[in-house]
Amino acid sequence: MRDYNSELSKKTGMPPGTLIHVGDKRVEEPKLTLVEYNGDNLEVHVSQDIDIIKDLEFAEDRKIWINVDGLHQTELIESLGKLFGVHPIVLEDILNTNQRPKTESYEDYIYVTIRTLFYERLENTVNSDQISIILGNNFILSFQEMETDLFKKIRQRMERPAGIIRKRGVDYLTYSLIDSIVDNYYLLLEDIGEEIERLEDELINEPSPATLQNIHELKREMIILRRSLWPLRETIASLQRDESGLIKESTDIYLRDLYDHSIQVIETVETYREMLSGMLDLYLSTVSNRMNEVMKVLTIIATIFIPLTFIAGIYGMNFEYMPELKWEWGYPAVMIFMATMAVIMLYYFKKKTWL
Known part of the structure; x- marks a missing residue:
């Protein structure tokens, strides 16, 4: 008008x-x-x-x-x-x-x-x-x-x-x-x-x-x-x-x-x-809920990578006397352990209906 x-x-x-x-x-x-x-x-x-x-x-x-x-x-x-x-x-x-x-x-x-x-x-x-x-x-x-x-x-x-x-x-x-x-x-x-x-x-x-x-x-x-x-x-x-x-x-x-x-x-x-x-x-x-969904996904991803980053950080310290560094199966063992940990955490989040 x-x-x-x-x-x-x-x-x-x-x-x-x-x-x-x-x-x-x-x-x-x-x-x-x-x-x-x-x-x-x-x-x-x-x-x-x-x-x-x-x-x-x-x-x-x-x-x-x-x-x-x-x-x-x-x-x-x-x-x-x-x-x-x-x-x-x-x-x-x-x-x-x-x-x-x-x-x-x-x-x-x-x-x-x-x-x-x-x-x-x-x-x-x-x-x-x-x-x-x-x-x-x-x-x-x-x-x-x-x-x-x-x-x-x-x-x-x-x-x-x-x-x-x-x-x-x-x-x-x-x-x-x-x-x-x-x-x-x-x-x-x-x-x-x-x-x-x-x-x-x-x-x-x-x-x-x-x-x-x-x-x-x-x-x-x-x-x-x-x-x-x-x-x-x-x-x-x-x-x-x-x-x-x-x-x-x-x-x-x-x-x-x-x-x-x-x-x-x-x-x-x-x-x-x-x-x-x-x-x-x-x-x-609606906008707040969409933002919460985005933040939830990002938080889950960050939470999964926290322990993985911790493990990668340990083996990245370059100390000379670390037993696993000389082990033939050390690298695949660590990768399998990290993948298993990520799967366990995803299963736990889903069971808690956080995912």
């Missing part, structure tokens, strides 16, 4: 509500997607100009969903905020892409910010994008850092006239958007789980310094992942407790199910963190 510390310095000394984009430029030009719908009709308009929204007359019996891909043009975000009466503080939070997941209730709308996460297997990192959602009386505004396929299936479901999204209010569409983000977490955790299994196999079969580095990198990403997901539970709970009337009672049951999913995601993250911590201990134990 990217570091925002240097980017936050842009806002130093600025008054509250100052609109400055904090984050990366993810798209060349922002794209607006306007969806007007009810039970009978569905109209989709795509443009890079906010005039497409200003020129439309919104019918009271139709619901509106405006999605913005790309946040670096602050003028566009400011114009949308004025058009729908969004407070500058909220617009400032939308442009500051370092927000933690949260839900804030205002007089006429609810502001929700949540993070979508993607696992880059080749780089062994987790990338994060901020998604902001504003739920009004008859409209939804959603803001993404870049264009993704995250809401593609929701748009496909909206094309069916008999679909539940077309029949229900914008609060149900808000639930659907958040549910799509949470479902994406399962895909992320599945990819991370496969990587953890691969590291476990590598750790048991042939651990290396690269294995340790991969474990450390993944453990660091899990810490950042936990920080992004831990507030998710309270974010959804705040939607359940909202008393503004924008969340209908019929949507509460879906939010409860979404709350359960958020708990499952958080528990899975905690499980993976514990597994990675255990893998670090396993790596150290």
